[in-house]
Amino acid sequence: MKLKNIVNYSLITMMTFGQSAFAGSAGVAATVQGKDISEAKVQTSIDYYMRSQGGEISDLRDPNRYKEIRVNVLDVLVGQQLLWGAAQKDNVIAQDDEVKTAFDEYQAQFSNSEQFTLKLTESGFNEESFQENLKQQISVKKWLEEKVISTITVTETEIHEFYQQNESRFKHPEQVRTRHILTKVSPEVTEVEMQRAMARMTAIKQELDSGADFETLAKQKSEDSSAIKGGDLGYFERGALVKSYEDVAFSLAPGETSDIFQSSFGLHIVKMIDKKPAVNQLEPDVKDRIAAYILKDKADLAVDEKIISLKQAATIEINM
Numbered sequence: 001m002k003l004k005n006i007v008n009y010s011l012i013t014m015m016t017f018g019q020s021a022f023a024g025s026a027g028v029a030a031t032v033q034g035k036d037i038s039e040a041k042v043q044t045s046i047d048y049y050m051r052s053q054g055g056e057i058s059d060l061r062d063p064n065r066y067k068e069i070r071v072n073v074l075d076v077l078v079g080q081q082l083l084w085g086a087a088q089k090d091n092v093i094a095q096d097d098e099v100k101t102a103f104d105e106y107q108a109q110f111s112n113s114e115q116f117t118l119k120l121t122e123s124g125f126n127e128e129s130f131q132e133n134l135k136q137q138i139s140v141k142k143w144l145e146e147k148v149i150s151t152i153t154v155t156e157t158e159i160h161e162f163y164q165q166n167e168s169r170f171k172h173p174e175q176v177r178t179r180h181i182l183t184k185v186s187p188e189v190t191e192v193e194m195q196r197a198m199a200r201m202t203a204i205k206q207e208l209d210s211g212a213d214f215e216t217l218a219k220q221k222s223e224d225s226s227a228i229k230g231g232d233l234g235y236f237e238r239g240a241l242v243k244s245y246e247d248v249a250f251s252l253a254p255g256e257t258s259d260i261f262q263s264s265f266g267l268h269i270v271k272m273i274d275k276k277p278a279v280n281q282l283e284p285d286v287k288d289r290i291a292a293y294i295l296k297d298k299a300d301l302a303v304d305e306k307i308i309s310l311k312q313a314a315t316i317e318i319n320m
Helices: 039-052 063-089 096-107 113-122 127-147 156-165 191-209 214-221 225-229 243-249 284-313
Strands: 028-032 035-038 175-184 232-237 261-263 266-276 316-318
Touching: 028 039, 028 063, 035 039, 035 063, 039 063, 063 127, 063 284, 063 316, 096 127, 113 127, 127 284, 156 284, 175 191, 175 214, 175 243, 191 214, 191 266, 214 225, 225 232, 232 266, 243 261, 243 266
Parallel strands: none
Antiparallel strands: 028 035, 028 316, 175 232, 175 266, 261 266
16 A cells, blocks of 8 residues: 555645744854755744744743754754755656645635735745745655655555554444433332323324424423433443443434333433444454554654755754
């Protein structure tokens, strides 16, 4: 199985959006293969990182913490520069229509063009420079998919080993999801009270048999706390509820409504919403999920290793 677009690109496509308090800072933070990374770009990227974590760059009062983040951000920017250079060298460049599509998708997130333009300006971009930024990101993604990720595979052995090591995450017994309508009846109920409760539920059952909506009636007439949710108890497996309720619930087919029956809580009418069969083996959908997880893990590692190899072969000057 080969990987198709399953990779975490967060480290290599970090957008430098978000106004930086240091946007006007002068100087060169690093030079990579003769190409400068400006101090302004580093500060803007730090600001972006802090905003993504729910903070502001002004929160970095600890100089050691600031230095740590700056080193990490600069390392990412160096990696970006090297990947872009590799894509250019191999002539893996985004087409104009690809850039336009990405540009339009981002612009569509704003309610009007004025807000979009303001965001670009605050971030140190104009439309032309932003499109160039997108071009580089798309090109790098294509290059990684072509040169690195396309070679990654996951074997059946790897899938089965992962499943065996994590069986509890994928196995589950049969589960059902039901709605119910309850008329409460106490254990000490008198014969007269039981007759009244049964008469009430019989009238409700007749409404249901005549086509009334179960969810609506549950909201109106159920005496259980689930009434607010239309009697929906969500998915449950055997052993979660009282046996008398479960015996009826698990006997129904999806869409089927039960007759009136009694539990220790009172009188019920149950409607089956959905039923999930037990999963006790490596089902096809589980295999696909495991394969995707392993593929992504391998892809992340492969991208990291590629960046390391590019750094080792490059001329890099860092100005701290």
